[in-house]
Structure formats: C-alpha cells, structure tokens
Amino acid sequence: MLIALTSAKGSPGVTTGGLALALSWPRRVILAELDPAGGEVLAGYGRAQLPVGGLGELAFAARRGGLGQQLFAHLVRLDGAGRALLLPGLVEPGAARGIDWTRLAAALAGLDEQATDVLADCGRLRAERFPIPVLQRAAAVVLVTGSTLRAVHAAKLSIAELRTLLPETPAGGGALCALVVGPGEPYTAGEVGDALGMPVVGALPRDRKAAPVLSDGAPAGRLFAQSALLRAARTAAADLAEFAAARHDRLAATPQPTSASTAGSSRGR
Ligand SMILES: Nc1ncnc2c1ncn2[C@@H]1O[C@H](COP(=O)(O)OP(=O)(O)OP(=O)(O)O)[C@@H](O)[C@H]1O
Ligand SMILES: [Mg+2]
Secondary structure (H helix, E strand, O other), rough: OOOEEEOOOOOHHHHHHHHHHHHHHOOEEEEEEEOOOOOOOOOOOOOOOOOOOOHHHHHHHHHOOHHHHHHHHHHHOOOOOOOOOOOOOOOOOHHHHHHOOOHHHHOOOOOOOOHHEEEEEEEEEOOOOOOOOHHOOEEEEEEEEEOOOOHHHHHHHHHHHHHHHHOOOOOOOEEEEEEEEOOOOOOOOHHHHHHOOOEEEEHHHHHHHHOOHHHHHHOOOOOHHHHHHHHHHHHHHHHHHHHHHHHHHHHHOOOOHHHHHHOOOOOOO
16 A cells, blocks of 8 residues: 655654654555655665666656566665665755656555555645645555644645545545654644644654664664664554555555646646
C-alpha cells in the first residue's frame, strides 16, 4: 500500500519522520523521496553518498513504460537486511518537471503483490510540481505537523486544500491523518487532533540527539535504536500501517481516477 507524507508551512520533520518510520516499518518498505524540491536522504543519513539510481534515472529509463518492473533496480538499502529501501529523490534543479506523477503513483500503488509498502515523502504541500496524483492514490495521506498554535493554524489551511485534492472515494477524505512532531510543545497530540478534526496516527518527540542521525548523518551511537525518537517511530509505524490497511482495502474496491483526469494536476503549470 502507498502512504503519502506531506507537511504544511512551518512544520519541518517530513524527511526525518519518514526515515524513522521506514526504519521501523512492520513489513518491507520503500521510502520514496518524491519531494519535487529534491532528495536529501543520501546526502544526510547516507553521509554524502553519491546519488545512485533514484527517481530521476528511473523516470528516464522507464520513459517508454515498465516503470514498476524497473523500480527495484533504482533502490538502495537503508538497513543491512534490505527490509527498508530508498528510492533516492531528484538531484537536478527543475527535474520534477519531467516526472509523470500519475504513472509513478500507479506503479508505487501496485507493489502489493511484492508485499512491499511505500512511504512517499512528498515534501511541502504548496511546492511547485507537488505530486498530487500520489496523494490521490494513497491509502493514507499523513500531514506532518508541529504542536504549536502557528503550526496547527498552517495545518488547518492545508487540510482544507487537501480535502479538495482528494477524490470523494471511501478512502479519499478518510485517508487524511496527522503525525505530530514535538507533542506537548505545547499542545498534546490529542489536542492537535481535536483542533484539526482528524485522527492522529502517531507522535514523534523532539529528539535533539537522534533526529540529526537521520537528517544529517550524525554518528548514531550505541543507544540510537533505543532513543525516544526510534521508540515512538515503532509505535507510530505500527499504528499508521494499521490505519492505512483499513483504507487500503476500501480503496482496492473503488475505481481509480484515470490518467486523463489527473495527468495535468502538477503544480506550476
Ligand atoms: N523529531 C525531531 N526532533 C528533533 N529535530 C527534528 C525532528 N524532526 C526533524 N528535526 C530537525 O528538523 C530539521 C528539518 O527536518 P527535515 O529535513 O526532516 O524536515 P523536512 O520537513 O523534510 O524539510 P524540507 O521541507 O526542507 O524537506 C532537521 O535539522 C532535523 O534534524
Ligand atoms: Mg524533506
């Protein structure tokens, strides 16, 4: 199943949170860096690893079809066991212009037969060339938000926009959920969920030691796996997988938008 992660203005943490979730995911998972502003995991967590494969090369190699079949050749491992894989994001400025998000969304949503889930880091909601079709195919659309009044205000505006983008299918509006970064700073995850009027599928604490390991490749240290961030990510991953699975079953029984209805839905036209 495909799960999309995005954020509103003023709530960083999508890439760090996505990585923490991918490393904690209960099944095999691909973290797909679809942020039109570019990928950052190889540079940060990968400690300046040279880009290999990735979204840009995949889109080029599969321009005449076979995107789903070629996908696995463009992934890199995030862990030793290869349970968590990365589709590295774009590296060239403006490369998002050449991506057919509708075709990519269909390929990513079609990985169920390979028992592989996809966590798609879609970046900020209002970005140019934002991958709207990926959200429209997703079993869950996760809005990453902080817990301050300013963050919740921005998240509310984003929800209104997200609701207009998501199709009125059983999974559509109901696919929306929130992941709170920094619960209790100052509002609790429950209070944020109430203010937003949607379910909170998880909360990741602000962890000034563990987060830079994921975002910037800081040395992990012996206790990284037991850090507050990774412990919370394991709970959030299990809960999000369950939330998405319930919607995924309903989505599978619903006709999908055709490429004609979504092909032009990239931003910045
Ligand atoms: N749970 C957390 N605890 C502490 N710091 C965090 C946490 N999540 C993210 N950060 C920090 O916030 C900064 C931005 O995080 P990240 O790159 O994940 O945001 P983003 O939403 O992907 O941003 P962008 O829109 O630029 O891609 C990083 O320095 C990261 O270490
Ligand atoms: Mg990011």
